Amino acid sequence: MTESNTKKTDTEEIMHTWERAFHTSPSDKKKFYLTVAYPYPSGAMHVGHGRTYITPDVIARFKRMQGFEVLYPMAFHVTGAPVVGISRRIAAQDENTINLYKDLYQVPQDVLSRFNDPLEIVNHFSNEYERVMKKAGLSIDWTRRFTTVDPRYSKFIEWQWFHLRAGAHVAKGAHPVRYCPQCDNPIGDHDILEGDTAEVQKFTLVMFRRGDEIIPCATLRPETVYGVTNLWVHPDVEYVKAKIDGQVWIISSEAANKISLQDHDVEVVGTIPGSDLVDTTANNKFCGEIPILPAVFVDPDMATGVVMSVPAHAPFDYIALRDLWNQGMYTSINPIGLIQVDGYGEHPAVEAVENSGILHQSDQNLEDLTAQVYLAEHSTGKMYPQYGGKPVKIAREEVAAMLTEQYGSTIMYEFSQHPVICRCGSRAYVKVLHDQWFLQYSDQEWKDQVQKHLNAMSLVPHEVRAEFDRTVGWLKEWACTRRVGLGTKLPWDPSWLIEPLSDSTVYMAYYTIAAKIKEIESEVLTPEVFDYIFLGVESEKLPKGEVREKLNAMRTEFLYWYPYDYRFSAKDLISNHLTFQVFHHCAIFPEHLRPQGMVVFGMGLLNGAKMTSSKGNVYLLEEAISDFGADTVRMFLVGSGEPWQDFDWRYELVKSTQKQVERFVSTIQECMNANGADTPIDHWLRSRIQEYIKLTTLALDAFQTRQAIHLAFFSMERDLRWYKKRLCGAAPSRTLMRELASVWIRLLCPIIPFTAEQLWKEMGEEGLCSFAAWPVPDEAAIDIPCENAEELLMRTEEDLDSILRIIQITPKSVTIVVAPEWKWEIFSKIQQSSAQGTGNIIKELMQDPDIRAHGEAAVDAVKDCSALMHRLPPDLALSLATTPPHEMKIFCDAKSFIEHAFSVSVTVVSSDESAHDKAKQAAPFKPALIIE
RNA sequence: GCGAGGGUUUCAGAGCUUGGCCAAAUGAGCCGGACUUAAGAUCCGGUCCCGCAGGGGUCCGAGGGUUCAAAUCCCUUCCCUCGCACCA
8 A cells, every 4th residue: 555646644734725725606707617427326436436527627627727717516316216226125134235335335334224214325425425526636616515305406306397398398198118017117227137138019919800809910010911811829828818998809818918017908708729719710801801720839928929920921920831731731822922022022931931941930040031031121122012012111100000090900019028027036018107207309399409509519529429419319208207216206296206317407507506505495496486597587476685685696606607618428328318418408498508518438447347336346436546646546547548438447557657646746856956057958848848838738628638648747758858868967957947847737737636736835836736827838938940950869869879779889989961051952942842743843853953963963862852851740841941950050069968878979060071971861850870 | 130439569549530750659568777785666778570870571450442652541341349218
């Protein structure tokens, strides 16, 4: 265990100075408001959560130093069912759950014993979150903290929902859900023990008459009703006769049970063996009187247990029929083709089966074959003209509607696979829930509004826009009420709770007033009050006097902060929360108060594996902070990748980040103690510093935290190294080093605020570094020719080095031969030339008599220079061509440096002064080097 | 299956939008050296292959194509991650 960079007492002292520093309220500064999706405090924070909140904190701190009034608030989302389930499991002494909380989350026994109350869980972890977030140095305004079950927040949610209802965005309807009869509740993905990939499929029941009785055949392909040749029943199954909706249906007993959950009264009145149905007939409008035949592929546990047979288009049906033919039975039944499909003839299923060599109804490959045929027919199939001639996709919908409207068909929902088993061990069914409320995300007008606003929003990174666009198009009705869990009751139908994702869509507005609203009793908070605060609507019903004053203050505060500038959240929330909140803002707030931007995060890995609490693969944030120090954790989390990239928490990498932070401290301390005089080389470093200020600012403006660290830390370090090397052992300039330290500390303050705060104090600066002015580049200190000169020196040093390594002699002297002026002229001319291709450039330049005078050498020089040209960065090439460096002077000035670095004597000459063979090689920005 | 994003040198990760600055930034790891009583601390150097002159060769998931020129553009293919709804 090491407490890095700053000592524990220092850390605590700094936290103390920050205690109230980030409380914020409207001022005459420009505002910047950013929010993160608030946490669901059902467990302890791990380093993955850490990054979610540290990244926005870095931005918040950056903006604050830039002079913005910054609001970074935090609250806790405690709505929903999971925590209720957890408390129930703890109450039931479930060992896994108790161990998770005791060992992994390190909850003390006395606290744990109160966890049979879900509110105790969320209260405990909310406090833990706040405590650990403070340790991580998050610059949050805690006066605005709330939870989603606070009475005042509930009032706010009620207000929101009155508006949604008034805007016709919420409506009542029926909805099929996965349902567990034993739990008497709908079950979600996380509650499924088995069959979690099963989808709810919508079958159309095609009704066939058999005397007075109805045989409902379930199909996913109602358009094939024209091609039915017979029905299939399983001969060994005992079917039931059930009175359903006033008529007697013949279905499997499983089906009777299922249908009873789907809006039908079911009364079983008798049974009939499948074998008794065989060889009787049934009829409907489309196929007349047809026989009921036996088939063993029929599954009584799938839909109604009775199947209509379309042998021309369904491989199962064809095989079953062929089996009967082979026994010499029903040979008069012929498949009826009704769909034209690319690549198939009149009877696609028949062809497919015959070509596949499948022999039996129970062949495993039959499923795949069916899928192939169905897919082909669905995507490219067209009904024959006598059946309407439309594409299958369209015909399917139309036939289904027609059957429902005119021929008594209804819908039956069924899982695509079974069984589906609830976590309680009981089997789950599809149930149609009634009285369910839906958010009408399918509303095209609403979608259009959202899409339009989305187009105007800033999305980071821009790659996520496609996913947002798709989500807007894809969203349909969202069941927005629940029977169980914590939350706000639906105001006009209090038997329902508002579903957790739906009560968290406009709360960013609530943050703006969350501190002040605590002074007002929740009873006062009528919809009119919120209408005034958020929409500026006056009303007779508004309270008067002192309360009204407070409302005015809240209105002012809301208008100051809103709309929020950026919302941060993980990428898995794009398809729900992040898009929902745009919908809700559009429904409630006027255009100028809607979200401005979003930043989407990547996911976290721990040692290469996905970090999830459920698998125990987590590393707690607090543990990380005490193992490595808050600043190391911060720098690693925002520096190992850009926010939107996934990151991997690995010990060795974090460890080396820790060293970097420590190195920064000692480097800065060296800077503070530097006492050298000014030297010409200072000019270069000062110029570079301005460059890094500029680039770091740009990076953080674009939320590129990794890039920012790259520039502000590593690049800066590298230049400082070169600077020191150039001094040849002389002491660094006192003024420049203090200048550097001051800038450097501030550039890294958003990332490593504890360290920065500590060093700032050591520098003797007044006030908190967290509020110090963000460095601004001094344009006057930028000297491009000087930087170019240094670049030339670096490149030459590198050349020299690589030659020496190869030739492996101990050099006595080095002669640097600089290019003659006329080669520089060529260089500049090539840069300016618009001619394409070396040949053309040569032609063009040889027009010039001065150049032509150099004959063959000139041609070579043009070739060399143009090759050289495109090996340089374009802006460097341009700047060199515009203001050619005085190479002779540069090398003469740096003579002692090179002599010192390589321990040789150095001579600098112009190429015309040297008779050496190599002297001819001297080119612009690439002097010839003669080593002897 | 559908939708979105991605596959780069030992690793992480730049670069790819606007093809030539790319053998490919930077950091980590590893190797060697210096400093030290000693270091996991610091500093210096190396880290695809070949080369006793700054050069050459191979390389950016795989396979094709466009181009004088491709990690960068086009096509095909394989693999990975996320989402697919009542769940925070």
